[in-house]
Amino acid sequence: MTFRQVAISLGALSCLLSGCWDSGKDKHPSSFECDPLFKEVIDLVDKNYVSQPNLEAMRIGALSGMLSSLDPYSSYLTPKAYDLLTDSTDGVFGGIGVEMCPADGGVRIISVLDESPAFTAGIQSGDVIVAVNQKPTYNMTYSEIVGALHGSPKTHLKLQIQRQDRELNLSLIRQKITVNPVKLIIKDGVGYIRIAYFNEQVADRLKEVIETFDKRQESLRGIILDLRNNPGGILNQAIRTVGFFIKSGDVIKIQERGSPEKTLTTYEKTSMPTVPVVVLINSGSASASEIVASALKFHHRALVLGKRSHGKGSIQSVFPVPGVGGVKITTAKFASLDGASLSGRGVYPDVTVDADPNINNISLGNKNALSEDDVQLMRAFELVTSLVSLRKWS
Numbered sequence: 181m182t183f184r185q186v187a188i189s190l191g192a193l194s195c196l197l198s199g200c201w202d203s204g205k206d207k208h209p210s211s212f213e214c215d216p217l218f219k220e221v222i223d224l225v226d227k228n229y230v231s232q233p234n235l236e237a238m239r240i241g242a243l244s245g246m247l248s249s250l251d252p253y254s255s256y257l258t259p260k261a262y263d264l265l266t267d268s269t270d271g272v273f274g275g276i277g278v279e280m281c282p283a284d285g286g287v288r289i290i291s292v293l294d295e296s297p298a299f300t301a302g303i304q305s306g307d308v309i310v311a312v313n314q315k316p317t318y319n320m321t322y323s324e325i326v327g328a329l330h331g332s333p334k335t336h337l338k339l340q341i342q343r344q345d346r347e348l349n350l351s352l353i354r355q356k357i358t359v360n361p362v363k364l365i366i367k368d369g370v371g372y373i374r375i376a377y378f379n380e381q382v383a384d385r386l387k388e389v390i391e392t393f394d395k396r397q398e399s400l401r402g403i404i405l406d407l408r409n410n411p412g413g414i415l416n417q418a419i420r421t422v423g424f425f426i427k428s429g430d431v432i433k434i435q436e437r438g439s440p441e442k443t444l445t446t447y448e449k450t451s452m453p454t455v456p457v458v459v460l461i462n463s464g465s466a467s468a469s470e471i472v473a474s475a476l477k478f479h480h481r482a483l484v485l486g487k488r489s490h491g492k493g494s495i496q497s498v499f500p501v502p503g504v505g506g507v508k509i510t511t512a513k514f515a516s517l518d519g520a521s522l523s524g525r526g527v528y529p530d531v532t533v534d535a536d537p538n539i540n541n542i543s544l545g546n547k548n549a550l551s552e553d554d555v556q557l558m559r560a561f562e563l564v565t566s567l568v569s570l571r572k573w574s
Contacts, residue, residue: 308342493513
């Protein structure tokens with residue numbers, strides 16, 4: 181759907197709620213048109229509701245309902261939520277540092293950003309936020325929840341979390357979050373690369389990593405690419421990331437509305453050293469991170485270790501709508517190069533390793549050394565070392 185189509189649809193619904201949309205001569209069979217049901221309901225509410233109705237709130241509710249009915253990842257964005265989302269792709273935004281999607285009774289956490297307030301509080305992938313500042317989320321739209329989670333830095337926030345059969349009450353302090361998307365540690369000849377989020381800085385940061393490797397290529401024995409709890413991000417950055425490992429080739433199959441399936445390719449002039457690569461994933465690895473993991477696995481450029489990824493096999497586009505904020509709409513679905521859909525399925529690791537249940541999140545934090553308590557990471561080091569010693573790499 182083009183931006184123009186989105187703007188027309190939303191403008192139509194806006195006018196519908198005020199009972200004044202002229203649909204014109206060219207009518208799309210699936211358009212809302214001037215549905216008398218909408219006008220009748222609004223008139224009934226306006227005349228009979230116990231108190232003076234907030235028609236603007238009704239309009240926002242209708243927009244939210246329309247978008248959320250499509251799928252879990254499409255949503256209406258208030259002006260504040262739209263600004264926050266666009267800021268996050270630049271690497272700086274305010275809030276608690278979570279990627280989430282609508283869920284029954286609240287919002288479900290997909291992943292938690294490194295070193296964020298949510299990370300510090302112990303929030304995990306799969307948690308469901310059921311109340312914000314004692315207000316139940318089932319009474320809130322998705323945009324309202326997003327807006328409630330964000331606020332001025334150093335302000336307090338109380339969350340009620342449902343974690344399987346447990347209920348948790350957490351206190352957090354909002355902060356301005358600057359995402360450093362790529363971190364590098366070299367230990368015992370193994371380069372550990374942590375990508376927290378695919379924002380606009382990732383490709384440039386990976387070029388710097390390659391330059392660092394080139395300066396000491398003789399001593400580099402392997403690479404660990406950590407995509408755990410990476411919620412995704414910008415598609416092009418994921419495609420370029422694959423290119424830094426395979427230099428050129430196919431990356432992902434993509435299906436857009438009304439178009440034949442196409443395969444997206446990559447080409448990079450510079451690439452990582454030809455050494456064994458292990459990719460780490462877990463249930464918090466979603467979207468763009470799944471694209472990277474599946475492509476490197478398909479090309480036999482890496483072994484994938486950890487737990488099955490989230491299974492978000494779709495791409496969302498964000499469209500600004502003047503005077504309304506914006507909308508986030510699923511505009512494409514993707515499948516791995518072998519044709520398997522990733523929606524609900526995810527990427528299966530070559531080597532399954534459970535995380536230590538006592539370690540909630542993954543982060544380098546302020547440490548200069550890697551944690552030996554991270555079972556998955558230590559197993560990745562062992563795997564890279566064994567691949568080198570067995571010479572099972574070209």
